[in-house]
Amino acid sequence: MDLAPSARQTLTEQTFASLFDSELVADLRRMGQRDLGAGLDAAPDDASADAREAVWQTLCDLGALRLVPALTPGSGVADQVVLARHIGGALYQSPWADTATAVDIATASRRTDLVARLADGEACALAVRAEAVDEPDRPGPVDVTTERGRLRAVRRFVPFAPDVRWLLLAGTGSGGETALLLVPADHDGVSWHRHDDMGRGDFYQVHFDGVPLADTVDLGGPDAEAVWAAALLRCRIRHAAYLTGLAGAALDETSAYLRTRRQFGRSLASQQSPAFRLADAAAERDAADLLVDQAAWLADTRGDARLAALEALACAAELARRVATESVQLHGAVGMTEEHDAQLFYRRAAVDSLLFGRPTELRRLAAPILAGTLG
CATH class of the missing domain: 1.10.540 (Butyryl-Coa Dehydrogenase, subunit A; domain 1)
Structure with missing residues (x-):
C-alpha cells in the first residue's frame, strides 16, 4: 500500500x-x-x-x-x-x-x-439527527403517513440552514426503510431556529412540517440504505481529516506562543515539560493522519474502508479534544481569553468531534467488523 x-x-x-x-x-x-x-x-x-x-x-x-x-x-x-x-x-x-x-x-x-x-x-446541509444523542448510522424518523403525500420531521444540529439551497433529509420510515430526500431550504414547509452552542457555530433545529413529497427529490430509492452507508463512510473520512487539521493548527499556534514566552531565562518551548507534551501530541497527530490517509486510499481503491474510516474518526476526534485541551493549558490563563485562539480550538473541538459519531459509538460499530477480520 x-x-x-x-x-x-x-x-x-x-x-x-x-x-x-x-x-x-x-x-x-x-x-x-x-x-x-x-x-x-x-x-x-x-x-x-x-x-x-x-x-x-x-x-x-x-x-x-x-x-x-x-x-x-x-x-x-x-x-x-x-x-x-x-x-x-x-x-x-x-x-x-x-x-x-x-x-x-x-x-x-x-x-x-x-x-x-x-x-x-x-x-447543501445534512439533516440527520432527530435528537442530540442520535447517531448518524440510524437517521431519525420521517413521518409520511400522517398526511398523504407529505413529510414531517424534526432535525437538530443542521448546519447553515438559512444559507443553503438544499437540505438533505436522511430519515428512517415507519417500516425501517431509509429515506434520502432533498428538500428546498426555502420551502414554506421548512422552518428553523439557531442552536446557541459553545462552539459559536451555525447549527439549527429544523422543522419539516407537511412538505409535499412532490416538492422533494428522492436520492435514495430502493438502495437508499446502502447509498447512505457509503456516503457516511466517506463523510467520516473527510471529517477525520478536518479534525486532524484542527489539531495540527492548534499545535502550531501553541508552539509559536511558547517560543515567545520566557521562564527562567529561556523560552517555554525549549523547556522539557512543555516540549515533551507538544512532541507527544504531534506524534499522535501524525498517527491519526496516517489512519486518515489509509482510509482515504481504501475508499478510492474500492477496498473495504469501513473499519479504517471508523478507526480514523475515533482517533481524530479524541486527538482534537486532547490537543485543544493541551493548547489551553499550555497557554495558561490567557488561553481562555478572546486574546488567543486556544479557547476557540477548544470550543470547536468539543462540538465538532461529535458530529458524525461519538468515539465510543464508533468503536461499537467497529467491533463486529474487526472481529470478522480476525476470523
Missing part, C-alpha cells in the same frame, strides 16, 4: 494552499461566530456574511466540490482529505463537507444534472 502523495493530491494542495494562507486563516477562524447567549435569532454581521459568501464562492471556483471521479478524473477522497485538513486548520465554517456528501449521494443515484449544480455551488 503506497500512501505517498499522488501528483493529483499535490495539485490539490497547491490549488488551495493560497486560499488558506496564514493571514486569511486568522480571519476565517472567527468569521461569523456569535457570542454564547447571543440568542436564537442572532446572525453574523453584514461584513462577516459578505466575507463568508466570498470565500465560499472562491472555494467553488477553485473546484472544491469537483474532487470526485465523475467530475475530475483521477480525483477522490484522498484529494478531499487534503482540502479538509486546510479547512480544519482554519476552523472555517462552511457547507463544504455536507455538500460534498450530497455530491456523493447524487453521484450514486446517477443524478448527473444535480451533481453538476451542487459542484457549482448550490450548497
Whole structure:
C-alpha cells in the first residue's frame, strides 16, 4: 500500500494552499461566530456574511466540490482529505463537507444534472439527527403517513440552514426503510431556529412540517440504505481529516506562543515539560493522519474502508479534544481569553468531534467488523 502523495493530491494542495494562507486563516477562524447567549435569532454581521459568501464562492471556483471521479478524473477522497485538513486548520465554517456528501449521494443515484449544480455551488446541509444523542448510522424518523403525500420531521444540529439551497433529509420510515430526500431550504414547509452552542457555530433545529413529497427529490430509492452507508463512510473520512487539521493548527499556534514566552531565562518551548507534551501530541497527530490517509486510499481503491474510516474518526476526534485541551493549558490563563485562539480550538473541538459519531459509538460499530477480520 503506497500512501505517498499522488501528483493529483499535490495539485490539490497547491490549488488551495493560497486560499488558506496564514493571514486569511486568522480571519476565517472567527468569521461569523456569535457570542454564547447571543440568542436564537442572532446572525453574523453584514461584513462577516459578505466575507463568508466570498470565500465560499472562491472555494467553488477553485473546484472544491469537483474532487470526485465523475467530475475530475483521477480525483477522490484522498484529494478531499487534503482540502479538509486546510479547512480544519482554519476552523472555517462552511457547507463544504455536507455538500460534498450530497455530491456523493447524487453521484450514486446517477443524478448527473444535480451533481453538476451542487459542484457549482448550490450548497447543501445534512439533516440527520432527530435528537442530540442520535447517531448518524440510524437517521431519525420521517413521518409520511400522517398526511398523504407529505413529510414531517424534526432535525437538530443542521448546519447553515438559512444559507443553503438544499437540505438533505436522511430519515428512517415507519417500516425501517431509509429515506434520502432533498428538500428546498426555502420551502414554506421548512422552518428553523439557531442552536446557541459553545462552539459559536451555525447549527439549527429544523422543522419539516407537511412538505409535499412532490416538492422533494428522492436520492435514495430502493438502495437508499446502502447509498447512505457509503456516503457516511466517506463523510467520516473527510471529517477525520478536518479534525486532524484542527489539531495540527492548534499545535502550531501553541508552539509559536511558547517560543515567545520566557521562564527562567529561556523560552517555554525549549523547556522539557512543555516540549515533551507538544512532541507527544504531534506524534499522535501524525498517527491519526496516517489512519486518515489509509482510509482515504481504501475508499478510492474500492477496498473495504469501513473499519479504517471508523478507526480514523475515533482517533481524530479524541486527538482534537486532547490537543485543544493541551493548547489551553499550555497557554495558561490567557488561553481562555478572546486574546488567543486556544479557547476557540477548544470550543470547536468539543462540538465538532461529535458530529458524525461519538468515539465510543464508533468503536461499537467497529467491533463486529474487526472481529470478522480476525476470523
